Amino acid sequence: MRWSSLCIMLSVLLALLTISAPSVRAWEQADFEIFDLVDELEKSEGKDINFYSWLNVSPSSTASDINRAYRKLSLKLHPDKNKKDVQAREKFARLGKIVAILRDSAKRERYDHFYKNGVPRWRGTGYYYARFRPGLGTVIVFLMLVSGGMQYIAGCINYYQEKKKIIGFVQDARAALTQNVPKSQGAPTLGRSYVEVGGRVLRCEVKSDEYIIIHTSNDQEPVHLNTKWITKPTVANNVYFIKWFMPLFYKLTGKQTPEPKHIDDSPETSDQEGVQQEDDKKSKKKGKRGKPTVVTGSKVGGRRRAVAKPQQN
Template sequence: MKLFYIFALLALCATAVLAWEKEDHEIFDLVSELEATEGKGTNFYSWLDVPSTATTSEIARAYRKLSMQLHPDKNPNDKTIHERFARLGVVSTILRNAESRKRYDFFYKNGVPKWRGTGYYYARFRPGLGTVLVFLVVLTCGLQYIIQNMTYKTHLKRIEKIVQDAQQAAWGAKMIPGEGEKRVKVNLGGPSYDDDGYPIPGKSISMVVRGLDVFIRNPDGSEEAVNASTAVRPALSTTWFPSLIHSLVRKTLGRRNKGNEVNNDELASEVDDTDGETSSVSDSKSGTATPLEGRPAAVKAGGKRRKAIRKK
């Protein structure tokens, strides 16, 4: 039911955003710029110094009066005068047109919305691709965290119900614990009913109750406590983006470790081959084998043979 209300609110906001047109966005910009340059709380009527019920002729006279004060020729040292003078012309045009004035009066009475739509902010600030991607990641992870939190609360209520059912089955309605332990069966899904109205028992599970503590006994004889810690708490680290980064890091480290193991095995194999090829030469006096200082046996044996041939 909560999800229904959330989606209904989002749909309502989306409808309101889609209802704003280009003219509305122009008014939003003018309201923000007018308050930034002329002072917070300044609106179209207060800037022209006319009431909101002023007629078109009254607005025209007020425009001519203010335009003479804000004319660039009379304010050569004011760097912002050109923007203010141009803004005055746009405001006057909006108020002297019946349709655009009606549109402005709506926001004048009800207030300019704080959230003006994704399209408005995108056109105003022109975010880059990286900013958009970061925004989408933060948004989706935030929504996933909210769903995790809702699921966590649902699981807590279900666990609390299971624990209470097990305690009542073991110690009765008053739940006064006795000595020792009791094995009970608790219906997890709750009873359902067939077409004739007869109850159909749901899936039940065997549980062990000691005092007010409830446990699930596994087939191997081990036990798991059933309490609030059984439910998985929501965490931002378990949302999709941090989980993806963690998985990629683990895979990368796993490949590096595997590559290091292969290199170590190859190095060890090369060392074994070198040890096998290393020979020793028998010492004529002692009759024992002497290693040839790590040099290949064929090289040293060849050197011995060359010396013997020269002596002959």
């Protein structure tokens, strides 16, 4: 829970800093105009086309050469002569913008710089933010997705850390089991042992590879640690905004809200389930059908203990 709250706070703070911080531009507005025209020209005419090749002039051409090329190409691309071309107006407007850049000595110098060195892939946050500026709804959805994703990741981290901790206790307890065992005998894997928790050496009992019982003191109930009892995080149950809207979803769709499943792997439950299975097998062999039973849960020593009751007709 601590991880989830921290991730949500960090994501919100990061988004606020991104929105409120002054935009630092690596390029000028004229550079942004050149970037847009380069992208549009390459998309329309091909990646190998540049301002000079499209006008059919050389990079060292004079202003007079550019004007003659402009008049020639403008007659060819004029919308009145290309009525069937739906992109004729866009091409004609693009031609005017490109020629305006090449006529301006300062802008042409900037374009020549990118022409020789290549147009940069990263064009600064100001460029992308100005062209793809999100609305308030988009920002809210983005923040919810980021914070929800970070919350889910934090839940998964906590889940696997808890499993790792329990398995570590089991391994430490088994290591203590093998200390006083002769080498001729096999190393025990189950049974009573000792484990160190928080600087204290406590009695424990290893029940399986992922189940251990730790006795904190004589006056308190033992602590049962089982990896199967740890709830694995899911998007529907752990992401806060989805969890909030799930009851509304079930109400609108008319579906019944699923009840949480209670997993009980305590020794008492396993024993009684085994006895019940044996009784069912015996009844089937005799050709008789056993009485149906309902298993209910009751709190016993901090755990759920199954109690079999005859089903009422």
